[in-house]
Amino acid sequence: MTALVPTLTLAGLNAVFNTEGDGLQAKLTHIVLGDQGRTPKPSHTKLGNQRRRIAIADGEKTADRQLHITGVVDGEGPEFWVREVGFELEDGTLLAIWSDTQPLAYVSNNVPLLLAFDLRLDALPADSVTIETSGANLSLVAWGEQYIANSAAIIDTMARQVDLLFRVHELEKRS
Structure with missing residues (x-):
């Protein structure tokens, strides 16, 4: 499996720079999961086959351009092997995407899946992205x-x- 290094999308970069121009910060709000392994490209605007969308439970800034985010996949829904992960802004824009043909995890209705990611945003200005969480303290x-x-x-x-x-x-x- 390759390292989980997401690719920033062009749409995500544009959304960040538009909010940066307004003096605002882009808000990262959701983690999206899918089952289609492919090579992520900056031109992608959505996952290949999105199966679940979860609110970010908790998060913090760990460096100028690094965010630590967590989420929990639980409840009823499709069960599948996670082969793609996306990070969405509050307006639904896909900021970054990771994908591989080797599965990262399995989503089951019987066992909650706790996710944690350290998201590096080296191509973006420091402090241009914030995290909006559900306050679950995970x-x-x-x-x-x-x-x-x-x-x-x-x-x-x-x-x-x-x-x-x-x-x-x-x-x-x-x-």
């Missing part, structure tokens, strides 16, 4: 920090228990 970065802290606490507790076990074992040998 930042995987924050979750990762919490899991690391929990893991460290568990390991510390286990080390104390092992130390205590050895001390008890020594006491039993003496008696």
